[in-house]
Amino acid sequence: MSALEATIRRKQRELEASIRDMGMEALDERLQSATAMPLRPAYRLSTLIAENVPMGRAVLVYEVARPTPETTSAELAELAKAYVQLGGASALVVRTDSADTPSGLRDLFTVQQAVPKVPVLARDWLIHPLQVCEIKESGAAGALGIINQVTGRGTGVMSSFSAALGLDSPVEVVNAKEVEELSKQGVVFYAINVSVGLSVAIPGFANKIAHGLLGTLPFGAISLVGVRSLEEASAARQSGADALLVKAELLASYGKDVRALGNALEYAVTLDD
Numbered sequence: 001m002s003a004l005e006a007t008i009r010r011k012q013r014e015l016e017a018s019i020r021d022m023g024m025e026a027l028d029e030r031l032q033s034a035t036a037m038p039l040r041p042a043y044r045l046s047t048l049i050a051e052n053v054p055m056g057r058a059v060l061v062y063e064v065a066r067p068t069p070e071t072t073s074a075e076l077a078e079l080a081k082a083y084v085q086l087g088g089a090s091a092l093v094v095r096t097d098s099a100d101t102p103s104g105l106r107d108l109f110t111v112q113q114a115v116p117k118v119p120v121l122a123r124d125w126l127i128h129p130l131q132v133c134e135i136k137e138s139g140a141a142g143a144l145g146i147i148n149q150v151t152g153r154g155t156g157v158m159s160s161f162s163a164a165l166g167l168d169s170p171v172e173v174v175n176a177k178e179v180e181e182l183s184k185q186g187v188v189f190y191a192i193n194v195s196v197g198l199s200v201a202i203p204g205f206a207n208k209i210a211h212g213l214l215g216t217l218p219f220g221a222i223s224l225v226g227v228r229s230l231e232e233a234s235a236a237r238q239s240g241a242d243a244l245l246v247k248a249e250l251l252a253s254y255g256k257d258v259r260a261l262g263n264a265l266e267y268a269v270t271l272d273d
């Protein structure tokens with residue numbers, strides 16, 4: 001079994017246990033009441049992208065990751081404030097999977113409370129609408145983790161359910177065929193993770209993959225590309241990425257000097273005329 005399969009099986013077991021405890025009737029009610037009360041304001045990240053991209057600016061979405069397993073939710077919130085105030089982050093992402101944090105949705109809630117004006121997204125493995133409800137109820141603006149390679153024929157349902165709640169939930173794609181199929185189902189926000197399945201250590205290979213995929217997106221679609229280095233950030237921007245997910249690897253390479261990272265990123269993503 002691959003690591004991905006093992007993760008998804010674990011997630012399925014966790015969800016089955018929650019649904020068993022809750023009961024089908026309560027689940028049904030929870031899903032219905034979430035759709036009856038969509039998030040206001042809705043689509044905060046895509047709105048930010050729509051405002052910034054025409055001005056030639058990419059939206060920087062920083063991943064707020066626990067530096068150590070002992071980090072508390074309150075410490076994560078301090079880190080989040082630093083990314084916004086010193087690092088130039090316009091949006092944030094917080095991991096909620098049990099393998100990444102013992103506090104799950106509490107981390108997400110605490111970070112969102114610390115920076116109420118900033119859209120905060122959850123990052124998890126999303127396979128069931130209940131997870132999307134929980135993320136919305138934690139005050140998040142959206143979620144990363146609808147991965148077409150994982151959800152397959154369920155992707156359209158997950159994506160449209162999430163959109164019905166007012167959440168921004170880009171769908172992760174790995175090839176042009178997926179983009180073609182999903183665009184027919186109305187998906188407009190795409191995520192590109194250049195580290196997926198890339199065992200090829202050829203310099204610039206990941207950038208070429210991102211560049212190729214960005215070129216297949218339909219007119220009007222928006223994109224979020226994960227970047228692990230300044231070089232990837234610059235290449236993704238030049239290839240037309242609207243927003244960049246600044247991943248933990250890039251953040252770690254600047255240690256505590258968040259201001260220096262913010263300046264370096266700004267320089268890396270500014271397009272020459």
Ligand SMILES: O=C(O)c1ccccc1NCC(=O)[C@H](O)[C@H](O)COP(=O)(O)O
Pocket residue numbers: 123124125144145146147170172191192193194195196224225226227245247
């Ligand atoms: O991880 C990315 O680069 C990424 C970029 C844009 C949107 C979403 C992204 N990741 C969300 C995911 O759920 C990841 O695919 C998954 O956690 C695996 O991540 P990794 O182990 O870092 O490849």
